[in-house]
Amino acid sequence: MPRFAANLSMLFTEVDFMDRFAAAADAGFSGVEYLFPYDFAAEEIKARLDANKLEQVLFNLPAGDWGKGERGIACHPDRAEEFRAGVDQAIAYAKVLGNSQINCLSGIRPQGYDCANIEQTLVDNLKYAAGKLEKAGIKLVMEMINTRDIPGFYLNNTKQALAIRDKVGSSNLYLQYDIYHMQIMEGDLARTVENNLAVINHVQLADNPGRHEPGSGEINYRFLFEHLDRIGYQGWIGCEYKPATTTAAGLGWLAPFHKSIHNAI
Template sequence: MPRFAANLSMLYPELEFLDRFEAAAQDGFKAVEYLFPYAFESREIAERLKAHGLQQVLFNTPPGDWAAGERGLACLPGREAEFREGIGKALTYAAALNCPRLHVMAGSLPAGAARDAYYPTYISQLRWAALEAVKQGVDLLIEPINTRDIPGFFLNRQDQAHQVLADVGASNLKVQMDLYHCQIVEGDLAIKLRQYLPTGHVGHIQIAGVPQRHEPDLGELNYPYLFSVLDELGYTGWVGCEYRPNAGMQVGGTSSGLGWLKPYL
């Protein structure tokens, strides 16, 4: 049976961030993830994790200037020093929060830029970062993201991501397989799961309804079937619930829209 982690950047928007840990625990979650912890002291977050018996399973490394639209630095020539500083900061937080994996966002290409011109920087930066992370026993993840949500994002397909893993050659670099993004770009999700999970190169899975990124029981995907495929394949990692509550918010908050989760708790 899949194990689900609450994404606290998206779930419980009706609460302040630090109050979302308690809400997730009360709803039966045993683990959490989110985009970024850096607006808070690691001590504050660690206290919330401990108080509510939660495991921190994932967060992102610094993405550059998020407010200005930057979505990662890994592929961007000339930003190497900033990227490496961010990896150091993320690893410091990971140690304080006992977090075993970090998502490294690739970055977006300038309009009209050729992807191939940025690929060597991407591979070089990931290789360096993986060497730093392995010293701490941390896995790094790369995630293909659809270009409807993030136009120009460097990494969009599962085959691209697995080729990056082969080119970097680091055992602690894995793919973050978000089924929402994968459905929009590629579809054929059950076949993709059967293709890639047995390789051992998928380090984390995320879910959301398609097309509007709401609860997984809203939209075109049959998640109960996909969860059965995960069980069939012996997936024992976490499944991150990275969606924007809709049904729940219309009734009385995120918790009201978690009916889909109850059979799995």
């Protein structure tokens, strides 16, 4: 069965960020992911990973000013230089932290540019990032996000992402498939993942509605976990959900998998 990673940007938020590594390990996680590492020294994060025997699974390329509502700059024609500098910064962190994949957020569609210019900017930036990361031994993934939670987010469904990937033309560009976002945007989750398994290198989860833990909403996660195992998915599943109450109280959904998931929780 797939391995589960704690998303430290969403889980264990009742403690300071650097203390979440120990909290994740205490809860049984063997891997962690989060939005960004850049507010901390890479060596400091690495020490927390090592102390808690955790694997760094994933983080994002720099995505602009998050606090001001930016959600990526990869599709912004006027931010190409900033994007490329962010690729170098992410590689430097990954070399210390040991993760072999990095996610790219395309961003919210910018105003004042035509569709062709925006798409070409994204294609060019992904091509650049995929090439640089490949030389460093790191895979690039790109994430589709629903336009309900982030209105105007440019990359928002699997069909669009596959078309972009074809235009980029790099074997080092993969999809990050977030079950929650894609339930909202397209549904047909099991079939879509199976049909595109070769290009999906990371999966994330949350239930819908509410973006809470599995079992709180409409998505049949027991079926999906068994399906992922059946079709041979070997990657991590990032637990990127908002606990309905506390993180600890919401971890009961994992109990049935304690004995059946290899090297997971």
